[in-house]
Amino acid sequence: MPDVAFINGAFMPLAEAKVSIEDRGFQFGDGVYEVIRTYNGRPFALETHLARLDRSAKALDLTQPYSSVEWTAHVLEAIGRAAYPEAKIYIQVTRGVAPRDHAYSAEATPTVVMTVREFHPLDRSIQAAGVEAMTVEDIRWGRCDIKSVNLLANVLARQYVRQAGVFEAILVKEGVITEGAISNVMVVQGGTVVTAPEGPRILPGVTRAVVLNLALSEGVPVEERFLSQSEIYEADEVFLTGTTVEVLPVVRIDGKVIGNGRPGPIAKRLAASFTNRVA
Ligand code: PLP
Numbered sequence: 704m705p706d707v708a709f710i711n712g713a714f715m716p717l718a719e720a721k722v723s724i725e726d727r728g729f730q731f732g733d734g735v736y737e738v739i740r741t742y743n744g745r746p747f748a749l750e751t752h753l754a755r756l757d758r759s760a761k762a763l764d765l766t767q768p769y770s771s772v773e774w775t776a777h778v779l780e781a782i783g784r785a786a787y788p789e790a791k792i793y794i795q796v797t798r799g800v801a802p803r804d805h806a807y808s809a810e811a812t813p814t815v816v817m818t819v820r821e822f823h824p825l826d827r828s829i830q831a832a833g834v835e836a837m838t839v840e841d842i843r844w845g846r847c848d849i850k851s852v853n854l855l856a857n858v859l860a861r862q863y864v865r866q867a868g869v870f871e872a873i874l875v876k877e878g879v880i881t882e883g884a885i886s887n888v889m890v891v892q893g894g895t896v897v898t899a900p901e902g903p904r905i906l907p908g909v910t911r912a913v914v915l916n917l918a919l920s921e922g923v924p925v926e927e928r929f930l931s932q933s934e935i936y937e938a939d940e941v942f943l944t945g946t947t948v949e950v951l952p953v954v955r956i957d958g959k960v961i962g963n964g965r966p967g968p969i970a971k972r973l974a975a976s977f978t979n980r981v982a
Pocket of ligand 1 (some may be wrong): 882883884885886887907908911944945947
């Protein structure tokens with residue numbers, strides 16, 4: 704089977720998968736999600752992704768229908784059915800189907816959706832050259848730590864960068880860098896990796912945590928604090944972390960050259976360590 708869908712416990716081809724128009728995910732964006740990728744057919748950091756799914760659901764008082772053990776079995780079965788060497792697994796849990804009313808009933812049965820599609824990793828030449836980014840005002844809500852399907856501000860930011868022909872939006876809230884529209888942002892200043900602290904303003908990225916641990920284990924100091932917009936232009940290095948981008952150097956922001964305009968030594972080292980880690 705190529706692209707696989709799993710809806711409320713049943714597997715089917717993606718083209719046959721449907722949910723009701725009364726689903727609160729469709730009506731209100733009332734749901735949470737995760738994106739996981741495989742390396743050589745195996746899901747990377749599945750447990751951490753499932754733990755975050757659980758945290759996001761709990762934060763919205765949304766009952767998760769499956770335990771981590773049950774989810775793991777479903778995810779592995781889905782990967783097996785799709786049989787792609789590199790796959791992207793998208794899990795979504797919404798508050799389910801109910802007549803439209805902003806307030807919800809505790810009895811609603813959640814809708815569970817999982818899809819598995821082929822994943823095309825970024826070309827290694829893009830990784831090697833680094834990418835360009837632009838700053839965009841962070842107009843998201845006050846709980847960006849919840850991985851909610853309500854992604855309108857990210858949708859707009861990604862559209863701006865597509866129109867500008869650059870790779871990622873670096874979000875700026877009240878003068879400080881929060882994160883990217885689909886990634887976390889890290890900066891190197893005098894040999895230290897600096898990134899925004901966990902809290903309501905950023906998504907606690909699974910890749911972010913792996914990369915910060917790799918840095919520490921290699922003796923690279925790490926500091927979690929907010930950086931101002933001007934600090935990012937003056938940084939020695941800037942890079943993005945995320946499930947789909949891994950560790951991706953940024954060499955230009957808003958047309959300004961970062962460092963010497965090429966991926967820096969710490970970003971390159973952490974990208975290599977990350978590749979070793981996933982292998
Ligand atoms: N920040 C945002 C807003 C994201 O959407 C993502 C990934 O989708 C990330 C950060 C990176 O998180 P992760 O490393 O868990 O993929």
